[in-house]
Amino acid sequence: SEKTTEQAATTKPFSFKLLKTEGMARRGEITTPHGKVRTPAFMPVGTQATVKAMYPQQVRDLGADVVLGNTYHLMLRPTAERIAKLGGLHKFMGWDHTILTDSGGFQVMSLSGLRKMTEEGVTFSSHHDGSKHFMSPERSVEIQGLLGSDIQMQLDECIALPAERSEVERAMQLSLRWAERSRNQFESMGGPQKGQGLYGIVQGGDVPDLRIESAQRLGELPMEGYSVGGLAVGEPQAVMLKMLEITTPAMPNDKPRYLMGVGTPEDILESVARGIDQFDCVMPTRAGRHGLAYTRFGKVNLKNARHSEDPRPLDEESQCEAASKYSRAYLHHLVRVNEGLGAMLLTWNNLAYYQYLMQGIRDAIDEGRFEEFRQQTKEDWARGDL
Numbered sequence: 060s061e062k063t064t065e066q067a068a069t070t071k072p073f074s075f076k077l078l079k080t081e082g083m084a085r086r087g088e089i090t091t092p093h094g095k096v097r098t099p100a101f102m103p104v105g106t107q108a109t110v111k112a113m114y115p116q117q118v119r120d121l122g123a124d125v126v127l128g129n130t131y132h133l134m135l136r137p138t139a140e141r142i143a144k145l146g147g148l149h150k151f152m153g154w155d156h157t158i159l160t161d162s163g164g165f166q167v168m169s170l171s172g173l174r175k176m177t178e179e180g181v182t183f184s185s186h187h188d189g190s191k192h193f194m195s196p197e198r199s200v201e202i203q204g205l206l207g208s209d210i211q212m213q214l215d216e217c218i219a220l221p222a223e224r225s226e227v228e229r230a231m232q233l234s235l236r237w238a239e240r241s242r243n244q245f246e247s248m249g250g251p252q253k254g255q256g257l258y259g260i261v262q263g264g265d266v267p268d269l270r271i272e273s274a275q276r277l278g279e280l281p282m283e284g285y286s287v288g289g290l291a292v293g294e295p296q297a298v299m300l301k302m303l304e305i306t307t308p309a310m311p312n313d314k315p316r317y318l319m320g321v322g323t324p325e326d327i328l329e330s331v332a333r334g335i336d337q338f339d340c341v342m343p344t345r346a347g348r349h350g351l352a353y354t355r356f357g358k359v360n361l362k363n364a365r366h367s368e369d370p371r372p373l374d375e376e377s378q379c380e381a382a383s384k385y386s387r388a389y390l391h392h393l394v395r396v397n398e399g400l401g402a403m404l405l406t407w408n409n410l411a412y413y414q415y416l417m418q419g420i421r422d423a424i425d426e427g428r429f430e431e432f433r434q435q436t437k438e439d440w441a442r443g444d445l
């Protein structure tokens with residue numbers, strides 16, 4: 060029968076095209092039911108169905124192809140059932156491009172009160188009102204399906220570092236068993252037929268053989284992509300980078316690799332060089348709300364009194380008005396008197412800079428000059444803010 064455009068679009072299978080590589084750096088393109096994702100990609104965080112202090116169109120105009128939502132926050136408020144009743148998360152928040160959701164395990168462990176972790180799942184109390192909740196691998200995938208998420212995460216257990224090997228191994232093995240249960244639930248809900256993707260999450264802490272075992276055994280499951288979890292949890296940057304050098308070669312080469320929770324511009328640049336395609340971090344948005352600006356020449360803390368009479372904008376060559384149109388003195392004032400416009404302008408500037416960096420990385424890999432781009436960018440940052 061003649062499929063409508065809409066139906067044809069949503070039944071295209073999830074896919075990842077590897078377009079170019081330079082060393083371990085990769086340039087690719089993911090196709091989801093809501094469009095394409097150019098990789099390497101930075102994915103702004105929209106925890107409670109909004110990228111804080113930004114309009115969706117503003118986020119899109121900066122070049123973001125995907126934003127993050129969160130199972131933990133949305134299952135508590137307004138609940139996944141209510142969002143589903145209202146047409147799903149895309150419609151609810153007015154974002155008509157790709158949405159990736161985390162499974163909620165990380166947030167339960169880092170945000171919620173009293174919790175009990177068993178083979179079955181995790182019981183926890185809401186950090187809002189103390190109400191009791193339960194999340195299993197199956198329930199997490201069900202919630203992400205209700206939200207209409209294009210890229211879903213398995214439920215996993217992420218532990219903080221440093222940790223005993225026995226503890227790292229226990230959490231890694233549990234996460235592997237939960238990966239299989241998540242996959243079964245995802246397939247029983249027809250995820251693949253809707254063109255959605257489910258990612259497995261590699262764990263294993265800072266223990267090389269556990270990282271390799273986790274990556275290899277996850278790779279045997281037919282996941283649409285694979286995340287590197289359990290990092291950016293307190294370990295030094297050198298340890299994180301070392302673990303990437305060990306882990307990414309053990310992950311499927313033809314599927315997207317998502318490093319969760321990372322990171323600063325330098326973390327991102329160094330992780331692209333070690334085989335990562337997708338990133339998310341609250342840094343640019345959270346820092347913006349705290350007066351910190353990311354620019355081509357490093358960070359500028361607008362709280363600092365040295366900016367109080369500086370008439371220069373953050374970066375007059377920037378395409379983003381937040382960087383080119385307002386003086387540092389004005390931004391300093393807004394931050395000092397805690398005016399909402401301060402958070403809005405600095406969030407806008409920071410997301411603009413992150414997307415500018417990602418576009419530079421993608422162009423550099425396309426043109427076979429990523430190594431040179433990486434060195435030049437690090438020199439620019441080191442110059443500090445002129």
Ligand SMILES: Nc1nc2c(CCNCC3CCCC3)c3[nH]c(NCCc4ccccc4)nc3cc2c(=O)[nH]1
Pocket residue numbers: 104105106127128129161162163164165212215216217260287288289290291292319320321322339340341342
């Ligand atoms: N499922 C899962 N999620 C992880 C996350 C959350 C990623 N952002 C989710 C978004 C969805 C909505 C909320 C966030 C992580 N975030 C970090 N580090 C953040 C470090 C950081 C902390 C504060 C400021 C800056 C960086 N490590 C992470 C590891 C895992 C993991 O193993 N499993």
